[in-house]
Amino acid sequence: MDPNATSRRTFLGLVGSGALAAGLAACGSSGPTSTPGSTTGGGAPAGSGASYWFLTGQPQQGIREAQVKRFNDANSSTKLKTTEFQNDAFKQKIKTAIGAGQGPTLIWGWGGGGLKAYVEAGQVEDLTGWLGQNATLKNSIFPSAFTAATVNGKIYAVPGETVTPIVLFYDKRAFEKIGAQPPKSWGDILDLVPKFNAKGIAPFSLGGQSRWTNMMWLEFLFDRIGGSEVFQNIYDGKKDGWSDPSAIKALEEMQKLIKANGFIKGFSSITADSNADQALLFTGKAAMMLHGAWTYGNMKSSGGDFVTGGHLGYMNFPPVDGGKGDPTDTVGNPGQYMSISSKASQADKDTAKKFIANNTLDDATVEAWVKSGNIPVVKSAKDKLSSITDKNDSEWLNFVYDTAANAKNFAQSWDQALSPTQAETLLDNIAKLFQLSISPQQFATNMNAVIGK
């Protein structure tokens, strides 16, 4: 029996049923689902009690529901009402609702550019002072998570939930096949490319059609070559920030890797939402993959013995020879964020604050996150790691914890850090850069045109 053919067939089946399930789910749950006991659906007007909107999808959904239940059990007079949304529906609905003054008291979000838009429209509460009074809460959270919650020096959101850095995954079996070691530098990566190609293994898997997948490469190259200030300048709206010599060098190195066939053939038609890029790694078609820590769970459940058999390797992105960046730096999602609507009544604001302080990063929540295979955004997560019995999971969670906790700079993914206008232009131009249809200079010119917008 040809194991390759079977795995491909099973995968086709998986893709088919997965797509179908996704399609069905999209049809079935695009509208809001109110939890039992809540009296109003979305858009509760001010004065009718505090409300909280968040996303569906396990295991996050279950953990959020348990938090609210604990809060409501303890505070029967000021219950929090919840409404749950599917991801894409939420993104549209929350913006429209807030714009129309019908938003929830507690606003769940991704921080960064989206939060900045709320702040500029005067829709969210400044929490700097309140966090100063609740120093225990503030000090328990990874300091790096606050960057994406801060606008003009003031904190408008509390980081919660999990840290998910971007990680360089690799297949140990592929390295055994070519008799090489995992890369220790960018130079090693470029040297490995022809060796893998000669053996018929693609050096890197990439779901290029999703565009943000390509962006992860630039995030690391910018940091490793020029240091974290290169993107910080862009974020701060410095004129011509994309033309920084280090930025141009990073873009050139990127195209060098693409021209050397560093990525799997046809990468620009592969999407990340179908998990085809992960499948390329765990089926042995590609040797390495730069991707978010959130892919670990799927590789473990869908990849056969790839994770459980100890074939999955991972590391932080290696340094670039002669680069200025700190090799401990990482990028990704430093956390998810909760803000409080400035339009809510004082009583509702107090309820929301109480919920944030007591129930979003409490002991039970931290334990639930770790059990689900995630690192919550608090320092106390480390204490819970010893309770993990699975050897692979334990190593992985310790690695994610150390990467997040030791990072000198944990930069937020660019498409979330920048304003929506800049992010969309960025993703368009990154796709073109990876197709080699524009040069690094053209990329910089196109991006400089929207800086600060």
Place this chain on the structure above:
Amino acid sequence: MVLPALLLFVVFGVVPLVGVLVLSFTQWDGLGAIHAAGLSNWKSVLTDSQLPHSILVTFEIMILSWAVQTPMSLLLGTFLAGRQRYRAFLAVLYFIPLLLSSAAIAITYKALLDPNFGLGAGLKIGFLTQDWLGQSNLAIGVVIFIVSWQFIPFHSLIYQGGVRQIPTTLYEAASIDGAGRVRQFFSITVPQLKYTIITSSTLMVVGSLTFFDLIFVLTAGGPGDATRVLALDMYKRGFMSNQMGPASVIAALIVLLGLALALLLRRLGGSTTASQQEGA
């Protein structure tokens, strides 16, 4: 009886249209206050290098999918107009693509065309394992193919109805005069279907201006901006870049283009409403 229809048209047609026109002269990120912006949105969109490209892609898809669909639907429709029972069965089979939603079609084709896990790789057919959605020309070709696959059944149905309206006496007379089936098709069927062709073409052309769901799910406008049609351009500006003003400009342009094309096609059809049977 006109009043209810008029009311519906005003509420769901005219009011949103005016709303879009007003928005096109404002600056709004969908969240904060709306500011008047004068002509700046129109100026920036009309001078944007993205616009000619989007219009070009829109017309490319429109014209090529029309050129593929029309002859195919015409032939299929004529074929299906016969009364044999097996044709009724085939008609049902051909009709299936139209019953599927565009999003489902796009997701399915995307899985089938995947260069590493799709149909070509699974069946080990070299020709099918191309980077279908990753190369500009191939991606446009794929979009045109899928659009045609999806809508040929509908237009075949229109043509089938049209062909059945043609009086059999015309064919009987032609047979007596010694005309073969090909000659009958070109001298009787096609001219008699003149108005059907115009109706079907209008639906194709104006409908193609609003292609969105299929392309959005299939390529999201990519690779790069190779399949970024006007409707997608509008969505990206409005809902992904949070620029409602420029997006409204594009929306207004789509309305103008649709009206112009529909009028043009009507003009081509001629204004005479005289019976076709006489002149053909």
